[in-house]
Amino acid sequence: MAKKEVMQGNEALAESALRAGCRFFAGYPITPQTEITEYLAAKMNDMPDRAFVQGESELASINMVYGASGSGARAMTATAGQGLALMAEGMSQLADAQVPAVIVDVQRGGPGNGGTAPSQGDYNFVTKSLGHGGFHAFVFGPSTVQETADMVYEAFDIADEYRCVVMIMTDGMLGHLIESVELKPYRDLKALPPRPWTEKGNPEGRKLQICGGQPDIELEKARRIEKIYEKWERELARVEHFMTDDAEVILAAWGTVARTAKTAIRKLRAEGHKIGLIRPITIYPFPVAAFAELDEKRVRHLITMENATPAQFHLDVKAALGGKPIPLSTYHRGMGSELSVEEIEEQLRGLL
Amino acid sequence: MEKVFGIPEGMNDKKTAFCPGCTHMTAYRLIVECLNELGERDNAILCRPIGCSLNADGSFDIHTIQSMHGRASAVATGVSRMNPTKTVMSYQGDGDAISIGVAETLYAANRGEKMTAIVINNQIYGMTGGQMSPTTLIGQRSTTGVRRADDTGYPLRFAEWLGQLEAPGYVARAALYTPKDIMQAKKFLLKALRCQKELGRYSYIEFLSFCPTNWGVQPKDCLKYCQENVLPVFPVGEFKSCF
Numbered sequence: 039m040a041k042k043e044v045m046q047g048n049e050a051l052a053e054s055a056l057r058a059g060c061r062f063f064a065g066y067p068i069t070p071q072t073e074i075t076e077y078l079a080a081k082m083n084d085m086p087d088r089a090f091v092q093g094e095s096e097l098a099s100i101n102m103v104y105g106a107s108g109s110g111a112r113a114m115t116a117t118a119g120q121g122l123a124l125m126a127e128g129m130s131q132l133a134d135a136q137v138p139a140v141i142v143d144v145q146r147g148g149p150g151n152g153g154t155a156p157s158q159g160d161y162n163f164v165t166k167s168l169g170h171g172g173f174h175a176f177v178f179g180p181s182t183v184q185e186t187a188d189m190v191y192e193a194f195d196i197a198d199e200y201r202c203v204v205m206i207m208t209d210g211m212l213g214h215l216i217e218s219v220e221l222k223p224y225r226d227l228k229a230l231p232p233r234p235w236t237e238k239g240n241p242e243g244r245k246l247q248i249c250g251g252q253p254d255i256e257l258e259k260a261r262r263i264e265k266i267y268e269k270w271e272r273e274l275a276r277v278e279h280f281m282t283d284d285a286e287v288i289l290a291a292w293g294t295v296a297r298t299a300k301t302a303i304r305k306l307r308a309e310g311h312k313i314g315l316i317r318p319i320t321i322y323p324f325p326v327a328a329f330a331e332l333d334e335k336r337v338r339h340l341i342t343m344e345n346a347t348p349a350q351f352h353l354d355v356k357a358a359l360g361g362k363p364i365p366l367s368t369y370h371r372g373m374g375s376e377l378s379v380e381e382i383e384e385q386l387r388g389l390l
Numbered sequence: 391m392e393k394v395f396g397i398p399e400g401m402n403d404k405k406t407a408f409c410p411g412c413t414h415m416t417a418y419r420l421i422v423e424c425l426n427e428l429g430e431r432d433n434a435i436l437c438r439p440i441g442c443s444l445n446a447d448g449s450f451d452i453h454t455i456q457s458m459h460g461r462a463s464a465v466a467t468g469v470s471r472m473n474p475t476k477t478v479m480s481y482q483g484d485g486d487a488i489s490i491g492v493a494e495t496l497y498a499a500n501r502g503e504k505m506t507a508i509v510i511n512n513q514i515y516g517m518t519g520g521q522m523s524p525t526t527l528i529g530q531r532s533t534t535g536v537r538r539a540d541d542t543g544y545p546l547r548f549a550e551w552l553g554q555l556e557a558p559g560y561v562a563r564a565a566l567y568t569p570k571d572i573m574q575a576k577k578f579l580l581k582a583l584r585c586q587k588e589l590g591r592y593s594y595i596e597f598l599s600f601c602p603t604n605w606g607v608q609p610k611d612c613l614k615y616c617q618e619n620v621l622p623v624f625p626v627g628e629f630k631s632c633f
Contacts (some may be wrong), residue, residue: 062468062471089471091467093464095493101457101461101465102467104455104457105437105457105469105472106469106472107468109472109473111472131456135455237435237473245451245452246454249438
């Protein structure tokens, strides 16, 4: 077993990305993701066959990632809030050209400049469409530093396999949280899975043409990609059921809110209350079945909690429930103030 | 009999969608010829923009990556950093490189990326139908108005600007007008590509190009129009040379 280390979420993510074989990173400073950029700036340019570039903007950074990945390298960028908005154009191009990339969103407040405090307010923006055009990223919503490190490590493989963008959605709390973490080993850059569609992998004589195509080709591609999303929803959606086996009241939450909620749920369980948590681990594909298959005879209330106003995650839970007769409510805040254990407990007590 | 003129290796006779009198294909031809002469065509990656240049689709045999509008120099940065042995180029219009992508073009130059930016300067947005571009001349008509210095500013002399930077190895402007101009353009482009290949430095070359359709000038009158209007504002020459 590898040695456990104590690391900040942002730094663990950056180190884990290097271990996963990330060869190229371009990014622009923005709170609360800056430690990722700083960590990689300090390391990457001294490592063989890797490069770090501080882009002149998020626009430039995402396009550098596109160029690096499109010509053969595992590549990543990290940003937050308005930085992600600037990257939307490039993300859309990555989707159209089917060039894989890993993008980290350490969420801060919004809209506009918002604040730098943690938020889950990018939920709709990230899960519904990769920039304009309606293609999707595969989106992870970790809730611990360990999960953050594991997910970014896996993200590069998923991105390569499906030629897609994989996003890791943390927030200012998780990014700055210091926890023990066990990191996976460094991958041999020469032994990474081949990318037969890149300039380096193309059979001799066939030139790389990374671009969108004619309308009929585009439609065929879009239909093929839609099938991939259906496969993700069927096979790759991940969810954690925490103390839900006999639960009569269930809380649905993701990311850091779910993490805080576990403390409240443990306390209420110790008092004998039948209460549990459903935590989507992938927020796209959304684990629809976890909600669609709830037993309405047993579950008498489902409440969603999230660090965003207006509520966003709540709408996915509502859709997943599909009209099942389980009372559904939401408690959410956001805009720069996190949900505390005490208020989550208080809200849940009101449903007991 | 010796063949003295024909389609260069790596190009074909496919009909393109360019307007009569346009000089985009002359630029492409020069790129292919220069890469052939340097033995770099199979080793080259061209980052293409959004704009009229897309009309050349399928007419040349070079690795390409389609970029978003204005971002070709940023894409080329990523390509170049991960492929230091390749010849990396961006091909951009004046609106692409000097307006929406001015930051990306400028910063790639200022970082001294190992790449060559090739910018087609025809003083107008061609593909979208003749809007004012960063290089539109004072008094020139466009579908978004006549350029007047007091409200739309002056045509941007970008090559002169980049020529003042420390990092670039070669910065030049040439015209795709007369056969003599085109010979000079090829000479400059060869230098720009050699600057990248031999010295690992950034190079920038701007090609003055005809756009008869959007200028409202007959192709046969373009040369005179340019000699009288364009060349006084955008002089050809080398603004920086590592050779």
